[in-house]
Amino acid sequence: MRSPDVDEVAFGLAGGCVGVIGAAFVSAAAFPPAETGARLLVMALAAGVIAAIVADWRAWLGVTVFAALVYVGFLAGHDGTLTVHGSAWASTLLIAFAALLGRGQRWMRQALERRPVH
Template sequence: MVVDQEQRTAAAGGSTPTGISVAIGWAVMIGAALLAGALFSPAELPARTLLMSVAAGAYAAVVADLRAVVAVTGLAMATFVGFLAHRFGELTGGGDAWSYAIVIAFAATLGAGYRWLRSIAPAGD
């Protein structure tokens, strides 16, 4: 048996741990929610949804870790429903908040698909 003495645990240019990616994404989604809450009134759910969707899609297009993308998307949807569509973090109640939240998941799916397509594109194109 041979032991590799030159093995390093943290290599430069290595992948970011999932927890760090989730924390960064969560901070981005909180910033987007605060911006949506400041710019648009509670009656303007489509505009709030658009802002959260753009943030989720952009995050998914940048981050390669799909586990982090799924976690951040779920948290973004819950934040939208609980704080932008309803008040005080309430995830239940009347209205069509969850149908708007599906748009956030769709945008994240598009962002992840875009990242995947960019990864399989030939280097010469």
């Protein structure tokens, strides 16, 4: 018998990765390859929203890493092919920061819900 915790991580990770892939398609369709900043912003926004929604910390951390890999591998290049660009790795800090903001918002909301109202 599987633990419900394992299911929560697996479904959170799978759903988050689907969201990241959807954001990558939107960003690739909406912005030309030369506009890497706009593409990065879309991926950072997606990572932040997913981090706020997904309950388990392992799932949102995995989704954040996946978002950074998709950005560097597919969206930062000008050809639209799977290539790794060394200069794009520094830009992924924005994805990590957005995910931390999303997670921080979740932590704050949970802390407020647990606090008794006087």
